[in-house]
Structure formats: C-alpha cells, structure tokens
Amino acid sequence: MPQDRASAEELLGGVEAFLRKDVLPQLSGASIYKCRVAANILSIVQRELALGNGADSTELQSLQKLLGREGEGFDTSSRLDDLNAELCTDIRSGKLDEQRDGVMNHVRSTLQDKLAIANPKYAGYRESLGE
Amino acid sequence: MNKGVNKEDTTPGLSDSEVAGLLAEEAAAYFPAGKAENIEKMSGGASRETWSFDWQGADGSSTGLILRRDPGNTGSTGEEGWRGGKTTYSLDRTTEAELQRTVYEAGGLVAKVHFALPENHTLGGCYVMDRIEGEVLAPRILRDEAYSGARLTMARQCGEILAGLHAVDPATLPKNLVQMPVQPLVAYYRELLDGISEFYRDNTKVGRPEYHPAFELTFRWLEQNMPKDAPSGLVHGDFRNGNFVVGPEGIRAVLDWELGHVGDGMEDLGWLCVRAWRFGQHDKPVGGFGQREDLFAGYEDAGGRKVDPKVVHFWEVLGTLKWGIICMFQAYKHLSGLIDSFEHMAIGRRACENEIDLLKLIEEA
Numbered sequence: 001m002p003q004d005r006a007s008a009e010e011l012l013g014g015v016e017a018f019l020r021k022d023v024l025p026q027l028s029g030a031s032i033y034k035c036r037v038a039a040n041i042l043s044i045v046q047r048e049l050a051l052g053n054g055a056d057s058t059e060l061q062s063l064q065k066l067l068g069r070e071g072e073g074f075d076t077s078s079r080l081d082d083l084n085a086e087l088c089t090d091i092r093s094g095k096l097d098e099q100r101d102g103v104m105n106h107v108r109s110t111l112q113d114k115l116a117i118a119n120p121k122y123a124g125y126r127e128s129l130g131e
Numbered sequence: 132m133n134k135g136v137n138k139e140d141t142t143p144g145l146s147d148s149e150v151a152g153l154l155a156e157e158a159a160a161y162f163p164a165g166k167a168e169n170i171e172k173m174s175g176g177a178s179r180e181t182w183s184f185d186w187q188g189a190d191g192s193s194t195g196l197i198l199r200r201d202p203g204n205t206g207s208t209g210e211e212g213w214r215g216g217k218t219t220y221s222l223d224r225t226t227e228a229e230l231q232r233t234v235y236e237a238g239g240l241v242a243k244v245h246f247a248l249p250e251n252h253t254l255g256g257c258y259v260m261d262r263i264e265g266e267v268l269a270p271r272i273l274r275d276e277a278y279s280g281a282r283l284t285m286a287r288q289c290g291e292i293l294a295g296l297h298a299v300d301p302a303t304l305p306k307n308l309v310q311m312p313v314q315p316l317v318a319y320y321r322e323l324l325d326g327i328s329e330f331y332r333d334n335t336k337v338g339r340p341e342y343h344p345a346f347e348l349t350f351r352w353l354e355q356n357m358p359k360d361a362p363s364g365l366v367h368g369d370f371r372n373g374n375f376v377v378g379p380e381g382i383r384a385v386l387d388w389e390l391g392h393v394g395d396g397m398e399d400l401g402w403l404c405v406r407a408w409r410f411g412q413h414d415k416p417v418g419g420f421g422q423r424e425d426l427f428a429g430y431e432d433a434g435g436r437k438v439d440p441k442v443v444h445f446w447e448v449l450g451t452l453k454w455g456i457i458c459m460f461q462a463y464k465h466l467s468g469l470i471d472s473f474e475h476m477a478i479g480r481r482a483c484e485n486e487i488d489l490l491k492l493i494e495e496a
Contacts, residue, residue, distance in 0.1 A: 037474045044480060084342035091347040104490060107344045111487045118480045123413055124406065124488045 009049045016042040047117045055113035056080060063087060066099070066106045144202050145254070147172055153254050154182065154198055161246045161259070164189035183262060195264065197242070199224065200257030201250070220309045220319070221389045224256035225249055229305040230391045231260065234365075237299045240292050242384050263384040269372040270410050273419045281381045286421020288381050289370070289403060290429025296385075297396035297435060299365045304393065311392040312363060317353055317449065320456050327456075327463045335466060341459065345486035349452045352493040358442045361395035368392055370399040371408040372418040400426060400438065401446020406488055407454050448492045455485030 006014070019039040027035055056077065063083040064070050067090075072079075087103075090096045096103050108128060115125040145153070155167040165188040173181045182198040201224055222230065228247035235241050247258035272278050311319075328340040368390030376384040404416050404423065412419035417426045427438040462479025464470045 034474060037477055041473070041477050044477075078339075081339050081342070084344065085340070087344050088342050088347045091344060091351055094351065097351075103344070103348065104494065107348065108487070108490050111345060111483055111490070114483045115487060118483055122484050122487075123411070124484055124491070128487050128491065 009046045012042045012046045012049075016046070044118060047120070051113070051117055055110075055117065058113060059110050062106050062109065066102055150180075150182070150200070150254065154184065157246070157248065157254065158184070158186060158196075158259065162186050162188070162194075165192075195262035196245070196259055197262045198257055198259050199227075201255045220311055220392055222308075222391060223250060224258055226305050226307055227389050227391070228258035228260075230308065230388050231258075233303050233305065234296065234299060234388070237295070237303070239296055239299070240382060240385055241388075242386075263376045265376040265378045265383045267373070267376055267386070269408070269419070272372060272375070272377045273410050273412055277379055278377060280379055281377055282420040284381050285375075285377075286415075286417040286423075286425035287429035289417065289421075290400075290426045290431075290435065291433040292382065292385060293367075293370065293396065293399050294430045294433035294435030296367060296399070297364045301364060301393065304365060308365075309392045310363075311366070311394045312361065313357055313395055313398075313449075316394065316398075317350070317357075320449075320453055321350060323460060324456050327459050330463065330467060343455075343459075343482065343486060345483075345489050346452060346455060349448060349489045349493060353445070353449060353452070356445055356448075358395065358397070358439075358445055361397065361442075362436065363393055364396055366392050366394045366396055366398050368398070369402070371403050371405070372410070372420070373408070395442075395446075396435070397438075397442045398446045398449075400430065400443045401448075402450040404443065404447045405450040405454060407451075407485075444492070444495075448489065451485050451489050451492060455482045455489070458482040458485065 016039050019035055019042070024032065024035050024039070060080050060083070063080070064072060067083060067086060069083065087096075091103065112125065112128060115122055119125065150172075151170040154170060158167045159165075165186055168185050168187050170182060170184040173183050180198075180200050180202055182200070184196050184198065186194045186196055188194070225247050228244045231241055232244045235243055242260040242263050244258055244260045248254055248256065250256040266272050266275070266278065273282070324343070324346060328342075331337060332340040367385065367388065369387055370385065374385060374387040375382045376386060403418050403426070406413070409415060409419035415421055416423055423440065423443070427440070427443075430438055458478050458481045461475040462477075465472050465476040466479075
C-alpha cells in the first residue's frame, strides 16, 4: 500500500529547502561546507527516487542485448548484478575486445543515466551529451 | 576534499595546547636563542596537521615556519589502510622530510627543512620547514586577478620544475623510497578497486560488490597501451594545483611530497592534466591554467627528455582512473567504519564522473 502524501521525494525536497534557505545562512566555518554537502545529498536521493527504477530497467535491457540474453526476462536487481559481473569479467579477460564499440555505447549510456542522478551539472556529462 | 572530519575528538591524542607547547620546546632546542611565537593550527585532518609559527630570534630576526605532523597515538584514522593493510605508498614524515631536503639541495623549488622528529616522538612523526608566503587554494589561483600573470607562465614553469625534479640524482634519494613504475602502480589500483568491492559484498548490508565497467575498460586499455622502457627517476606523485604555493609572478614552492616515489616522470605530467585539477577551467588542460604544448616545451627546454604526448596521455588516463578509485575509497572509509564522515560517503557518488571522462579519453587515443 502506498504511503500517504507527502511522497518521499517531496519530503526530501522540503528538508533540502530548509537546509539551503534557513540553516545555511546561519552557519560559519566548516559547517557551511557540510551543510551544502548534506543538501546536495538530499537532491541526489530525490533524483534517484525519480529516475532510478527507469535507469535500472534500461540498463538491464541494454545489458541483455549486449550479452545475448534477451530471452531471459528481466525482473530483479540481482539479475542486473549478475549481468554486470559478467560484463566486467568479460571486459577484463578480453572476451569483449571484438565488441568494443557496442560495449562502449552501452557503458556510456548507462553512465549518462547514472550522472543524471549523481551530478547532472558535471561538465564531462554535459560534454558526453554533445552539449 | 574536506579533511576536517575525523575521530580526533574521540580518540586519545595531544590537545592543541599540548602540541603548541611541545613544538615551542623542540624549536627552542633546535634554533639559536629566541622563542616560538604565533603558533597556530592551520588545518587539521585525520592523518595530517599543518601548524604555522614564527621563530623570533634574540638577535631580532624573525623566521616564518611550518610544522607538518601526523597526529600520533590517535589510533586508526583510516588514511593508512583498508582492512588494516597499507592503501597507499605514502611516505612517513621522516622520509618525506628527507626527500624534501634532497630536492632542496638539488636546487628544487621546495621549502627548506629545518628538523624532523621520528614517529615515536611525543609529537608524532613531524618536521619543521620554512613557511613560503603565497596562495595555495587552487580556485583562487585560477580565478583571482592577482594571479593572472602567474597563470600565463605556470604551465611552462611546471615543465621546468618537473625537468629539474626528474633529474635529481637517484643515488641521493632516501633509501626507502618506493619503486613504483607503471606496472605495480596499475596493480596497486586494481587491488584497491577489487578490495573495496569485495568488502561491500562480504561486509555490508547491501551485500553486493560494486561494478565499474568503465574502469574495467580502462584497465584493459592500460594493459594494451603501457609505455615500454621508461627511464626511472624521482616522481613527485601529487604534482598539481593545490600543492603549489603561488605568488603573482608564478610558483614559489611545491608542497606535499608524501607520495614521492621512483618511477616514470611522465606520471607527473599526466597527473597535472587530469580534469579534477582544472576546477572548471576546461579549456586549460594543464591544471586549469595552461596548455600542454607549453608544459612540454618548458620540460624539454629545461633539459627534460623529449616528451611523447601519447605517453603523457597514458598517464592522464591512469590518473583519471586513480582519482575515480580514490572517490570509491573515500566512501569506503566511512562505510567500513574507519572514519565517521558523511561527506566522504557522498564522494563515492563522484566515481562515475571519472568514468564518463575515461570513456572519452580511451576513445580519443
């Protein structure tokens, strides 16, 4: 059963605004830096709540295609773990050397989705989007 | 990176006034008649502290000085290792002081070391050196009008400084300086990545390893592009904006020699070009202040070996990988309980910034 409003994202947004608007101006010294980090963390978690599930299923589909496992259905996060483990092992052993372009494309789009959550302002991310 | 949070408050160690008292005693034993004044803690970290003071000589002279110390007897601070092992090839204060002396005597741009105390001293491993006045904070050096002239010359100057540093006679270097040519260095970061990931799988509630396919692609690329037959010599190991004391005319001193080792000097050139040190000045790949051509020309004109841009690129790739794995390591320090710092935890989410940069870097080559 879903929780009542406010949603998790809305709650975090409220606390983030409190930190930035009310708490931050009253601080001095090292606490300023810590308070900014705390507010940034809350904004990361909000983006993760909004975009995380979609990013995971896109990643899983892309991984299945890359590793030739399309028939296997996609349900759990442990499947994502298994296939990522396989991807990493195969890159490491050189097994995927011949498919480098495909691997690069998969890894790039997965990282773009990750950065859209972790730090959408990052210059390297904007560049990778062609901006 | 913030180094302000640690367990110093909860673990036994010296209070600030005890440090100041001991420092005054040690300085009095070393310097001729006079006294230590204006003793002030400049920064305190889990593993390193910097203090500033003046020696007022009885003859009326005044010398600005810096104490660099490990807060001894404070238990584990996390900097020294994962799973209790050594994470880093970083030097103890005694060896760092010895290295700094060697470079000073070879004419390098470094503060003069006056005296060093061993690890087992009450003050902890530490040394006292000249205080070189100037700006250290990288964003100010990159943006303030006062350093606009310095910025124009710094890339070339970095090349000149590095050429001198790399030419230091290996026979004069501290005996216990670590040999870290390219292969052991790559292996070292491989082990760190795997060790952190296994720790997460075996020891945390989330109970799964961490996967970084872009790091894997990079390790593969490094294997296939490893420079061969690199000459071996002194490497600073952390030569970048943030470790320079800068005045309006340029760099006055190079700080922080604790990652000094013996390896391929091109490592220093590549590290200086890693994006993390540009602080937003992306059109200036050398430390956010200059161009590669100027760095290379400065290096060669000052007697350094002919620079192969491909080799420097290799080291920029390895440097970016290193920085990404260090981001993981920062989060690990909190998650494994070595330190208590939510800011460090958040840095773990920055590993992917390096990954996206790495894809571009290994595609360009």
